[in-house]
Amino acid sequence: MENKELIKPTLLDYAILGLIQGQPLSGYAIRKMFEETALGNYSSSPGTIYPALKRLQKYELVQKVERDKTGKSSFEITKKGMLTLQNWFLKPVEKVDVEKNTGELMLRFGFMETLEKEQRIHFLSSIHDLIKIHIKGLEAFYYKEAKNMPLHGRLAFQFGIDSNKTTLKWCKKAISQISNNEPL
């Protein structure tokens, strides 16, 4: 009955946790990561990162460690933080994830390399299967309604189908690469 403090890290929180699993980073280094690397969807402004780090410390998912002579400090992930990250990785993929949160799925995937091979393949397979169903639904709708839709609506809808098909193909590719690579 103690502190069941419900922790709901944001996507940015997870991105930070993912970044510092492995090696501690300073707040500034984290900012630069978001600014310069392909992780660039997440905001790198100080007004975003520093409050997020404060939040993560409050949750005890990261801790500040004083570094070397200069007195500059870095943030490292805690045990609890690693657990939270693992739970995120292993959270079952839902319909709604493939339909609306592809970005989150990719973020998860990008950071989950430390998981066992089967788990990573299971993750990709889940996406694959769900997205296949989703595409079927989209296409069924399309073939039924396309004639009544305005040109731009039709094209925008097609974009959705195309994007999902791309993700599907990517899943297959990724599964095969992970399977071939790192053979047991």
Added chain:
Amino acid sequence: MENKELIKPTLLDYAILGLIQGQPLSGYAIRKMFEETALGNYSSSPGTIYPALKRLQKYELVQKVERDKTGKSSFEITKKGMLTLQNWFLKPVEKVDVEKNTGELMLRFGFMETLEKEQRIHFLSSIHDLIKIHIKGLEAFYYKEAKNMPLHGRLAFQFGIDSNKTTLKWCKKAISQISNNEPL
């Protein structure tokens, strides 16, 4: 010097404006649109829609019109709202848009069917050209850095390239369909 009230509609605001250009809709009908149609990325909860409508009324971009006998009311777009929408449609496409806001570009595209053909093609061409450059940059980075990247990083990066290529192809398709359709 009077009220230069800076109006920065959110994406949701634009989505609502786009929906009610043409015919007025009730708040509930708007919610159902977001909930049931492919526009489903935008939240349909009452706590989102009704405040948004209030905001849009404050900005004078929409106005409430009393409807028929039952007393139920709808929202219709105002002159100012139409202008705001047009300006949004015609806003030049920027690098950052194709790199991070594809969703917004698609929303714009989906609603801009009333624009002149050349303007719509120009919109798509802008995206096409910018995304081509973007892909070049991503690939250059990839061929240089891939060997130093972890497997999952490489795959996630590949997903980014694949997605952008899909958008590029879609642009070409859309341009050709708009060109062929509605010949002058």
Added chain:
DNA sequence: GCGCACATGTAATTGGTTACATGATTGA
């Protein structure tokens, strides 16, 4: 000596989420 990148924050505002609240209408 000047400017730039390094480095870390705070404050105000605001939009979105979640949960709550209420009432009418309709069909089984």
Added chain:
DNA sequence: TCAATCATGTAACCAATTACATGTGCGC
């Protein structure tokens, strides 16, 4: 008559954006 859907809102909370603020260290 009971449940579901129609229909419209409010309130608390919170994360992100933007702008401001401050100071260090390095290279030219």
